[in-house]
Amino acid sequence: MSPSSSPQEPAADLLDHLLGSLLADFRVWFSRGELLLDLCPDQVMSPQDRRALRQRLAEANGQLAAALSLRQAAPVPMALGMDSLAPWHQLVMQLWSLSARLRSSGVDLPPMVWPEPPAMPGGLLPPEPRG
Numbered sequence: 001m002s003p004s005s006s007p008q009e010p011a012a013d014l015l016d017h018l019l020g021s022l023l024a025d026f027r028v029w030f031s032r033g034e035l036l037l038d039l040c041p042d043q044v045m046s047p048q049d050r051r052a053l054r055q056r057l058a059e060a061n062g063q064l065a066a067a068l069s070l071r072q073a074a075p076v077p078m079a080l081g082m083d084s085l086a087p088w089h090q091l092v093m094q095l096w097s098l099s100a101r102l103r104s105s106g107v108d109l110p111p112m113v114w115p116e117p118p119a120m121p122g123g124l125l126p127p128e129p130r131g
Contacts, residue, residue, distance in 0.1 A: 016077035020118055023071070026064055026088050028114060033057050033095040035110070036102060044105050045098065053094070060091055 034057060037050050045053070063084070071078060102109060 012077040015079060016071075017118060019071065019077070019079065022085075023064065023068055024115060024118075026060075026092065027068075028112075029092045029095055030057055030061050030064065032112065033091070033098070036095060036098050039107055039109065040098065040102060041105070041107065044101050044107070053098075056091055060088055064088070 034054070037045075037054050037057075040050055067080060067084070099109065
């Protein structure tokens with residue numbers, strides 16, 4: 001720790017890392033949701049329900065873009081409240097359910113594409129395994 005750094009910096013770095021990873025996961029799943037809706041036949045989900053889910057995804061993507069912009073612009077690490085995250089989590093669970101229904105209906109889904117996870121902040125490396 002440098003003389004000018006505070007003991008809270010590692011916690012702030014960890015918070016920033018966790019938030020970045022969480023937001024990246026939401027971005028992946030919202031993108032996957034759009035793909036699932038494109039592949040979804042009427043017997044799995046009605047066109048009206050697909051339109052409603054697509055609208056929810058569009059709204060969530062807009063909120064996510066705003067959160068990412070705020071995170072980039074914030075001079076210090078930030079957090080998001082559960083009132084922001086809970087609806088996104090519920091949407092992801094709905095997408096998981098849709099994915100399962102598509103697979104059980106025989107729809108061939110492309111594999112998930114995950115971005116490289118961000119590196120852990122310098123002072124927060126996991127301990128080395130003991131030999």
